[in-house]
Amino acid sequence: MSDIVITKDSTYEERMAAIRAASERLNKRKARRARLAASAARVVRYVDEVEKKKRKKFNDYVSKIHNQYDENHNHYQDAPQYAEKYYGEKMRDTIAMDNDWG
Structure with missing residues (x-):
């Protein structure tokens, strides 16, 4: 504590x-x-591990392509609708x- 105490009798x-x-003080x-x-913040930044971005695994890429092989993009669900859409008049003739x- 300070040696000076403010009392009623103290001067200005x-x-x-x-x-x-x-x-x-x-x-x-x-x-x-x-x-x-400030020093604690530096220590926290230094000590904390920042999670690095994970590299994509080659197996993930291969499995993604492999899964695409299961889908046939050349098929059409409704044959008459497909024929009407792409061949129309020629198909009807x-x-x-x-x-x-025969």
Whole structure:
């Protein structure tokens, strides 16, 4: 604690000296805490492990391509709809001439 205590009987200069002394102590305390916080932040950044991005494995790429082989992109679910969409008039003209009697 400080040696100067503010009392009712203190003069203006004594009160101001006590206030300045207290202000200096508080400023020193704030500066010390700021230095400690800054050094702690550096330590945390240094010590903490940052998770690196994982490389994609070659097997993942191969399995993705392998799974695409199971899908047939050339098929169409509804044959009449496919024929109508891509062949339209030609298909209808061809079917008109077809019959079961050969």
